[in-house]
Amino acid sequence: MKFQELIERLKVPAEQTSFGQGGALNPELSGISAIDQAQAGELSFIGGAAFAGWVSKTQASALILPQDPALWQAAEDRHIAWIATDQPRLLFAQALGAFYRPWQPSAGIHPTAFVDPSVQIGQAVSIGANASVQAGVVLGSGVCIHANAALYPQVVVGDRTVIHANCVIHERSVLGRDCVIHSGAVIGSEGFGFVPTATGWEKMPQSGRTILEDGVEVGCNSAIDRPAVGETRIGQGTKIDNLVQVGHGCQVGQQCLLVSQVGLAGAAQLGDRVMIGGQSGVVEKIKLGDLARVTAKSLVLQDVGAGETVSGIPAMPNKLWLRTVVLIRRLPELFRRGDRSGS
Amino acid sequence: MKFQELIERLKVPAEQTSFGQGGALNPELSGISAIDQAQAGELSFIGGAAFAGWVSKTQASALILPQDPALWQAAEDRHIAWIATDQPRLLFAQALGAFYRPWQPSAGIHPTAFVDPSVQIGQAVSIGANASVQAGVVLGSGVCIHANAALYPQVVVGDRTVIHANCVIHERSVLGRDCVIHSGAVIGSEGFGFVPTATGWEKMPQSGRTILEDGVEVGCNSAIDRPAVGETRIGQGTKIDNLVQVGHGCQVGQQCLLVSQVGLAGAAQLGDRVMIGGQSGVVEKIKLGDLARVTAKSLVLQDVGAGETVSGIPAMPNKLWLRTVVLIRRLPELFRRGDRSGS
Amino acid sequence: MKFQELIERLKVPAEQTSFGQGGALNPELSGISAIDQAQAGELSFIGGAAFAGWVSKTQASALILPQDPALWQAAEDRHIAWIATDQPRLLFAQALGAFYRPWQPSAGIHPTAFVDPSVQIGQAVSIGANASVQAGVVLGSGVCIHANAALYPQVVVGDRTVIHANCVIHERSVLGRDCVIHSGAVIGSEGFGFVPTATGWEKMPQSGRTILEDGVEVGCNSAIDRPAVGETRIGQGTKIDNLVQVGHGCQVGQQCLLVSQVGLAGAAQLGDRVMIGGQSGVVEKIKLGDLARVTAKSLVLQDVGAGETVSGIPAMPNKLWLRTVVLIRRLPELFRRGDRSGS
Numbered sequence A, B, C: 001m002k003f004q005e006l007i008e009r010l011k012v013p014a015e016q017t018s019f020g021q022g023g024a025l026n027p028e029l030s031g032i033s034a035i036d037q038a039q040a041g042e043l044s045f046i047g048g049a050a051f052a053g054w055v056s057k058t059q060a061s062a063l064i065l066p067q068d069p070a071l072w073q074a075a076e077d078r079h080i081a082w083i084a085t086d087q088p089r090l091l092f093a094q095a096l097g098a099f100y101r102p103w104q105p106s107a108g109i110h111p112t113a114f115v116d117p118s119v120q121i122g123q124a125v126s127i128g129a130n131a132s133v134q135a136g137v138v139l140g141s142g143v144c145i146h147a148n149a150a151l152y153p154q155v156v157v158g159d160r161t162v163i164h165a166n167c168v169i170h171e172r173s174v175l176g177r178d179c180v181i182h183s184g185a186v187i188g189s190e191g192f193g194f195v196p197t198a199t200g201w202e203k204m205p206q207s208g209r210t211i212l213e214d215g216v217e218v219g220c221n222s223a224i225d226r227p228a229v230g231e232t233r234i235g236q237g238t239k240i241d242n243l244v245q246v247g248h249g250c251q252v253g254q255q256c257l258l259v260s261q262v263g264l265a266g267a268a269q270l271g272d273r274v275m276i277g278g279q280s281g282v283v284e285k286i287k288l289g290d291l292a293r294v295t296a297k298s299l300v301l302q303d304v305g306a307g308e309t310v311s312g313i314p315a316m317p318n319k320l321w322l323r324t325v326v327l328i329r330r331l332p333e334l335f336r337r338g339d340r341s342g343s
Helices: A003-010 A049-056 A069-077 A088-099 A318-329 A331-340 B003-010 B049-056 B069-077 B088-099 B318-329 B331-340 C003-010 C049-056 C069-077 C088-099 C318-329 C331-340
Strands: A042-045 A062-065 A081-084 A186-190 A194-197 A200-203 A209-212 A223-226 A231-234 A309-311 B042-045 B062-065 B081-084 B186-190 B194-197 B200-203 B209-212 B223-226 B231-234 B309-311 C042-045 C062-065 C081-084 C186-190 C194-197 C200-203 C209-212 C223-226 C231-234 C309-311
Touching (some): A042 A088, A049 A069, A062 A069, A062 A088, A069 A081, A088 C194, A088 C200, A200 B088, A209 A223, A318 B318, A318 B331, B003 B081, B042 B088, B062 B088, B069 B081, B186 B209, B194 C088, B209 B223, B309 B318, B318 B331, B318 C331, C003 C081, C042 C088, C049 C069, C062 C069, C309 C318, C318 C331
Parallel strands (some): A186 A223, A209 A231, B209 B231, C042 C062, C062 C081, C186 C223, C209 C231
Antiparallel strands (some): A194 A200, C194 C200
């Protein structure tokens, strides 16, 4: 792709580019790389001041740059075409999308797949090798089900949603439009509900269902359970990383981010745009307000207010935690003091 | 289902119901819901005092209530049929079971499944689409193997055990009766055993096997490894949640509960009715006595006595931990004190 | 197998055995067991002084012993054949390998597997039931792909590598020779990359690939993501346990050990022979030097130097952590002291 074509595709204003500023450079771009690995013919980006020095040594033929005329000049001096933007990382993402799309099989039902005759199938649906789709499933247009995925009965999948290989989508789950379910994830399995009795654990049947709203991503081998009654719900645009556990009956808001290996116990309630760092846990029925943040490897035992950031095991306000972790390292000193003071 | 029929099915004594106490209410029940979501025609339950206020506003047509005549009266005043019990949650579980059963394919071998000719198959067995069952496997009566599950050779599966989609059961594993293996779980894979040498890690072959006794549940994408020699064993009635790791050679007792994302390192030994909270870890060869409890996100480095509850990283008695977590938050104050005292 | 044959197979010097020292014992060995479970006709081993007492009571017919003539004599007195070695555990591993090999299907493509006509297949390759292998994949000699595994396009698999059931290997991944990918693992899926915008999370396309060098093992249901650009790389001989997350763009050195449920965030860099204990986490872009060690359930927020051992949340030098965890338990005492001193 020519540099000029990329600019047009990305809808960048001409004056924000070397081309629009009179530069003649219009390199043929073959791909995209990180700034330290880019070769001639490739596009790369500089996200901020920390990487600015790379302008003088990168082999890239074109660069996405922040709003810094000195960097633009440095690029021109080295005959590198450039695009300026307030958000280099975002434009880089969009440029990557112009060069690259993840593999998707062509539309059609693979002859080795099993699809129950009652399944409703939209236009341009792809069902991969050895996949299985049970009775009453409804698949929207452009849905892609990769090899070996298994859909239990009465699942509904919205338009353009992609279900990767070896996923399992359990009965009555509803997946919105434009979702991506990564390989090995399990949606809508039975929640972990047991009632203690004198003779052991009696199972609480899990008759509810799991709902993913539009634009949800679920990472590899993550699990989102269904509840005894009612729904487990993941809000529009929420992104869930690999190996995450979402317990039965959780209500997760919109545009949240759950990083890898997070665990939400049953009936946790997250507002919108909540972010939870890797390996953190939230216990049963806890509420996290909009924009709440939990840093990595924390354990949330109490509700967290909107906009608050918490850390630690158990979680406390992040600022307090930052002070305690410094002081914990000084405990030997404190105990020596105490010993000296003779008490 | 009529209210009267439900009472009979649940074998509730008549005098413990509005019906038996002369009430004429016998609503047709169409389903079961949580108390805050129940609609007319539905059954719900009130587990304890915290939810008692719902009797005056729920739309449910029938309620399971605790032993509290004031609540019974309040229900009758609103023309709600009721059942009284010492254990509302348990009765609710049983009522759910009367209305709902998880989907199970009908008996028979799906034409797309691969089943080795040497496999022994009991009565009314179901083997789903694209499943594979290798040589020498023995399947009891009523066994259900869902789509895309893979059984390696010489596996034995007890009567009525359900293996969900995309599970893998490795060679020589033995699964008892009435077990449920949830989607994506892996039973009996090779333990993580390597011996250091000058040139790298030499693999310790894992020739043992994994045994699940009757009534064991294993959650989605959990893994229970087999050991180098001998057995990994999960005791009767033990319930394991999603994404749990059970290392090679672990001996887990009966009726234990391992919550999501727990990890047991190799050769851990758990007594009966041990409960381990989510994201907790137990290191190699540790022993936990009967009824020991580990709260969430703890790390057990030492043996835990029968009936003890431990918490923390590393784990300590729960009462001590509860005090330390309060005091850690007061460390800034303590250090200020120390500074003021001039030491 | 006769004892004498085993000695020859293991290439043990004759003088390091009861046989070579004039003993006539040459038992027929039927298998291998742990010292406390060994029966007549079995081989077992004693790894160190803690188990030495077992020489006088084991039922084993042959023993691998440390370099301790008293133990050799004790074995002879009980008519037990023995082999002496500096590394009993290593020799035991090798002996196990002489008796036991994990099940592997015979070479050939199962009729229920889907293999794209463009796939290049080496000699003696096995592709199991209901597996799927997409276009452009290259499989070396002796590769074994178990049932229901799914390989996306353009994957390269080195000689003798084993891919267990229900694994997913994503597009363009490269697996070296003699790797083992355990059941349910996912290699080369899209990294968790999103850019915040006013309207939600914009996906960063993940155009890179994941590379496993020779001799890598990846545990059950683990996930190793691919990056936006460039490579995620796991070095030669590194062993990864179950349920481990390796984020996009991580560079893991040779002969590392990542224990179960470890999580590496994006772009972490590990040197060679790094060991990370179970449930530990490493945040983005952190560097760990050669031979660095992280103990279980730690959170690494800062770089760790070569040969250092760190522990805790957040991680600190292990020696300091060991002192702080003792002192944290003494906090109640310290606060009492402070109260008594009247400040």
